[in-house]
Amino acid sequence: MNLSLFAGSAFMKTHGAELAKHGLDFAPVSNPFASVFPDGSWCGVSTDTAATTARIAQLSAADAATWTRLTAGFNAEAPHLFGLLGTKMKLHALAYFMLKTLRGKGLSGTLDMTRFLLQSPRQWLTQTFTSPKVQAMLAAWGMHLDFAPDTAGGALFPYLEGMAGQAFGMVLGKGGADTIIRALTGAIEARGGKIECSQTVSRILHQHGKASGIELADGRKITATRAVIAGVAPGALPKLTGTQSNFDAKMAGFTHAPGTMMIHLALSGLPDWSAGNDLQSFAYIHIAPSLDQMARTYQQALAGLLPDEPILVVGQPTTVDPSRAPDGQHTIWLQVRMAPGTIQGDAKGEIAATDWAEAAAPFAQRALDILDRYAPGTQAKILCKRIVPPTELEQDNPNLVGGDQVCGSHHLSQNFLFRPARGHADGSTPMQNLHLTGASVWPGAGLGAGSGFLLAQKLTGK
Numbered sequence: 001m002n003l004s005l006f007a008g009s010a011f012m013k014t015h016g017a018e019l020a021k022h023g024l025d026f027a028p029v030s031n032p033f034a035s036v037f038p039d040g041s042w043c044g045v046s047t048d049t050a051a052t053t054a055r056i057a058q059l060s061a062a063d064a065a066t067w068t069r070l071t072a073g074f075n076a077e078a079p080h081l082f083g084l085l086g087t088k089m090k091l092h093a094l095a096y097f098m099l100k101t102l103r104g105k106g107l108s109g110t111l112d113m114t115r116f117l118l119q120s121p122r123q124w125l126t127q128t129f130t131s132p133k134v135q136a137m138l139a140a141w142g143m144h145l146d147f148a149p150d151t152a153g154g155a156l157f158p159y160l161e162g163m164a165g166q167a168f169g170m171v172l173g174k175g176g177a178d179t180i181i182r183a184l185t186g187a188i189e190a191r192g193g194k195i196e197c198s199q200t201v202s203r204i205l206h207q208h209g210k211a212s213g214i215e216l217a218d219g220r221k222i223t224a225t226r227a228v229i230a231g232v233a234p235g236a237l238p239k240l241t242g243t244q245s246n247f248d249a250k251m252a253g254f255t256h257a258p259g260t261m262m263i264h265l266a267l268s269g270l271p272d273w274s275a276g277n278d279l280q281s282f283a284y285i286h287i288a289p290s291l292d293q294m295a296r297t298y299q300q301a302l303a304g305l306l307p308d309e310p311i312l313v314v315g316q317p318t319t320v321d322p323s324r325a326p327d328g329q330h331t332i333w334l335q336v337r338m339a340p341g342t343i344q345g346d347a348k349g350e351i352a353a354t355d356w357a358e359a360a361a362p363f364a365q366r367a368l369d370i371l372d373r374y375a376p377g378t379q380a381k382i383l384c385k386r387i388v389p390p391t392e393l394e395q396d397n398p399n400l401v402g403g404d405q406v407c408g409s410h411h412l413s414q415n416f417l418f419r420p421a422r423g424h425a426d427g428s429t430p431m432q433n434l435h436l437t438g439a440s441v442w443p444g445a446g447l448g449a450g451s452g453f454l455l456a457q458k459l460t461g462k
């Protein structure tokens with residue numbers, strides 16, 4: 001739903017005008033995200049800085065002052081942080097980036113930034129804000145990836161999403177997120193490209209260490225003279241090439257994050273949030289009320305347990321773009337974070353099933369009951385419901401291993417120079433003409449077109 005990464009990407013900067021000709025259209029969001037709390041209060045970030053600061057001030061005057069200081073400093077910080085996220089993970093590019101940062105921030109500023117990048121969300125949030133609600137509101141963003149409150153390297157996401165959410169808002173696709181797909185396919189076809197969908201690639205063909213094409217499940221072979229670019233989960237690569245190198249072992253050992261369950265609802269009206277109907281205007285509502293609960297949920301999912309109190313992201317797309325539903329009606333979705341790909345048990349001791357086919361309905365009911373605690377009567381408004389457990393996400397898209405929505409953990413040991421493995425953060429592989437791309441390659445998951453654009457620039461010598 002959230003196309004902010006795409007809208008702000010280097011790819012968009014270069015090709016946005018062409019995509020607009022092929023129908024790309026965005027719906028801007030001025031109230032990107034908020035959190036609700038068990039005592040009936042809420043806090044949220046809007047593009048209206050005064051409104052955001054006033055909400056924080058109600059929780060803590062000191063935190064409002066800190067927020068104002070962070071807001072004032074964001075323009076100076078943004079080029080360094082966004083610069084890092086857009087940098088090629090090659091030693092010379094990284095060295096150039098470090099030099100630029102040293103020139104801009106000095107030695108102590110650069111070291112402070114490095115320390116910040118290594119911190120966990122909890123370390124940074126508790127050292128920066130006093131209100132547990134402000135801390136929780138921002139920490140929820142770590143959970144979109146797999147940065148639970150105590151995971152090193154996760155402080156960046158609460159900070160960036162908080163500041164960027166306020167500075168730029170959020171961007172949805174007008175009429176649906178597939179606006180980017182339709183525009184991209186239109187642009188490719190207009191340039192003479194050919195796209196085939198619903199075809200499974202069963203083999204990557206190669207000779208003498210050089211990729212030469214692909215074989216489809218129906219037996220057809222397609223020759224590639226220039227490059228085979230695989231947008232697959234790393235573990236799939238050795239299965240497609242049939243090779244057994246050191247690199248293949250690293251790809252097979254690539255670590256995935258816990259899974260997600262999606263619940264899509266058609267509703268006769270938006271949820272009536274008991275914390276206040278202002279919440280109906282927000283794109284995302286996080287039901288992730290404390291750092292400790294997020295930490296516990298993550299740990300339970302890692303241990304294979306259905307969390308007793310799962311973290312929910314509630315998306316309200318039709319509040320921003322009413323064209324997505326019939327007049328007066330709405331769609332919302334619940335992203336249930338974190339859920340185990342393989343179930344070992346239930347942390348609450350209520351669901352006996354360890355098979356998603358049977359556990360999905362009662363676990364979804366647990367999530368819907370949580371939603372009703374914060375927005376009573378929502379279940380009575382359901383016109384239609386679709387539950388997508390982690391296993392079905394993976395069935396639909398093999399890249400979502402165990403329902404991992406980000407195609408691989410972004411923890412420090414598998415990020416930056418190490419995504420997906422040391423020496424291959426540019427998508428290169430030991431096989432000539434074979435490249436890996438997508439969420440498993442630096443700069444990682446999301447719709448920022450990052451790894452693909454960097455690879456395209458490399459292949460075209462730009």
Ligand SMILES: Cc1cc2nc3c(=O)[nH]c(=O)nc-3n(C[C@H](O)[C@H](O)[C@H](O)COP(=O)(O)OP(=O)(O)OC[C@H]3O[C@@H](n4cnc5c(N)ncnc54)[C@H](O)[C@@H]3O)c2cc1C
Pocket residue numbers: 001002003005199200201202231232233236260262393396397398399400404405406407437438439440444445446447448
């Ligand atoms: C439920 C959910 C919600 C999300 N929400 C957001 C959001 O709001 N904003 C955001 O920025 N990001 C979001 N993400 C993350 C984002 O969608 C991904 O990071 C991004 O799509 C990854 O792009 P990709 O090109 O690596 O691969 P994908 O988009 O996963 O595409 C890979 C494609 O390759 C196909 N494929 C794999 N193997 C084969 C094969 N052997 N033969 C043929 N085809 C194959 C798959 O079926 C799939 O179609 C979300 C992810 C999920 C799962």
